[in-house]
Amino acid sequence: MTSRTKYDLLVVGGGINGAGIARDAAGRGLSVLLCEQDDLAAHTSSASTKLIHGGLRYLEYREFGLVRKALQERETLLRAAPHIMWPLRFVMPHMPDLRPAxxxxxxxxxxxxLARRELLPASRGIVMSRHPAGAPLVDSIKRGFVYSDGWVNDARLVVLNALDAHERGATILTRTKLVNAERDGGEWLAQLHRADGTTLEVRASAIANAAGPWVGELLKGALGRPASHSVRLVKGSHIVTRRLFEHDHAYIFQNPDKRIIFAIPYEHDYTLIGTTDLEYRGDPSRVAIDANETQYLCDSINRYFKQKISPADVRWSYSGVRPLLEDENADNPSALTRDYSLELDAPADQAPLLSVFGGKITTFRKLAEQAVDTLTEALGHGASAWTVDAPLPGGDIAQANFNRFLGEFSREHAWLPASLAHRLARAYGTRANRVIGLARSRAELGREFAPGLHEAELIYLRDTEWARSAQDVLWRRSKLGLHAEPGTLEQVTRDIDAWFAREPVRQSA
Known part of the structure; x- marks a missing residue:
């Protein structure tokens, strides 16, 4: 627990934008406190389609600036964290009745x-009968196209940004809610309420409101300020089924309603399918998929695949609320821009407030850079941007060559099963040795709570990555909950929660 009570910047929100802003600001020498009312990436930022992409379909809405910006960021991010991000080829079957070739x-x-490519190959046309991606598809699909984008472990991307911020001096407080903030003598005086019932009072020279779906609510409530922008909440739901194809490409399918659906190789044994786009007016923390969405996604897949699926085949599902910039001319949620707007409230001689509206995971680094540029100018702080070439924790892999790194790591720890070595290398990159510690056998990793999940990893996640519950571990820091043996997930969850309850945090993150 920090003893500091005065900060240059208070960041509210532990999603990707808040964590990115905290990282950028801390790296410029600002004293930073980030507070998040739940866990890091507890909501929107762990419920994405998990793509680093320009957004091919946004070209139809003439969002050329957004697509270019996202494409520029795509390769920057792939270099920054090659353990949790990697290139992915997408197959688009051609349906002549939907869009002409x-x-x-x-x-x-x-x-x-639209942007320079160095890591990713160009698009090309394919004949389905001559390409592995054609085999799972219905015989009526004869041709298609292949293009490149990237994959990301979204929740770990958030954690790694927070970790980098912390290692550069930021204080990260999860399960801590901003309940009130008022300008006082050129500063913000803020009250923070923690899950243990304690209240903290801190002062900050500036506040960054990166509360995602709660950005407007925070402005009107705890901050007591009006907003010139607003967001429309749009629900996106995904389903996960057994593996529907054997190759390593993903699919992008066109629907008659002009929406697109992705089918993506996921966690080796599964296929991730999504997303929907529906107006949402409820509590963002209680969002969940409904039966109509599940059926819609199944029907979308069945239009293309020989192997049909039904709601009974869904192994797991998740939903998130995307806070998209309001546009009175866009009736269809799919047409709403995925770009962002930064709103600065900085009356003369008063502490600035910056609010983030909209955005997408691919552009988070650029958003954070622009946000901190704006804040440092308002604060008279002269430090310049730095994140464009900086790896994230664990991402300092030589030549961004993950396969070579994995080979070296596996040889160094030959006693690790291949699947466990791969998972640790993917999750933690060059920091996987910190998880293993001094262990030289699986027995020395401690109790195995679930296949491949040992006490050594729980200790690391607790002491270094702010994990405090089974949910944090099984569904955000990893997706091991998806791999739990049938009928064991509830017991595994109870065992991990009991471990957290009896094992105090040894080192405050």
Whole structure:
């Protein structure tokens, strides 16, 4: 627990934008406190389609600036964390009744050339009978296109940004809610309420409101300020089924309603399918998929695959609320921009407040950079941007070559089963040795709570990555909950929660 009570910047929100802002600001020498009312990435930022992409479909809405910005960030991010992000090839079957081939070719040409590519190959046309991706598809699909984007472990991306911020001096307080903040003598005086019932009072020279779906609520409530922008809450739901195809490509499918659906290789044994786009007016913390969404996603897949699925085949599902910039001219949620807006409230001689509206995971680093540029100018702080070439924790892998790193790690720890070595290397990169510690056998990793999850990893997650519950571990820091043996998940969850309850935090993160 920190003893500091005065900070340059208070960041509210532990999603990807808040964690990115905290990291950027801490790296410029600002004293930073980030507070999050739940766990890091507890909501929107762990409920994405898990893509680092320009957004091919946004070209239809003439969002050329957004697509270009996202494409520029795509390769920057792939270099920053090659353990949790990697290139992925996408197959788009051609459906002549939905979009003509020339239109798709034109869009892919733009997608290839709006930003420089060094890591990713260009798009091309394919004949389905000659490509592995054609085998699972219905026989009526003869041709298609292949293009490149990237995959990301979204929840770990948030944690790694928070960890980098912490290691650069930031204080990270999870399960801590901002309940009130008022300007006082050129500063913000803020009250923070912690889950243990204690209240903290801190002063900050500036506040960054990165509360995602709660950005407007926070402005009107705890901050007592009006907003010139607003967000529309849009629910996106995904389902996970058994593995539907054997190759390593993903699919992007066009629907008659002009939406697109992805089918993505997931956690080796599964296929991730999504997403929906529905107006949402409820509590963002209680969002959940409904039966109609599940059926919609199944029907979308069945239009293309020979192997049919039904709601009974869904192994897991999740939903998130995306806070998209309001547009009175966009009736369809799918047409709402995924771009962002930064609103600065900085009356003369008063502490500034910056609020983040909208955004997408691919552009978080650029958003954070622009947010901190704005705040440092308002505070008279001269430090310049730095994150564009900086790896995230564990991402300092030589030449961003993960496969070579994995080989070296596996040889160094030959006693680790291949699947466990791969998972640890993917999750922690060059910091996987910190998880293992001095262990030289599986027995020395401690109790095995679930297949491949040992006490040594729980200790690391607790002391270094702010994990405090089974939910944090099984569904955000990892997806081991998905791999639990049938009928064992409830017991595993109870055992891990009991471990956290009896094992105090030895080192405050």
């Amino acid at each position: 020339w239109l798709i070719r034109a869009g892919l040409f733009l997608y290839d050339h």
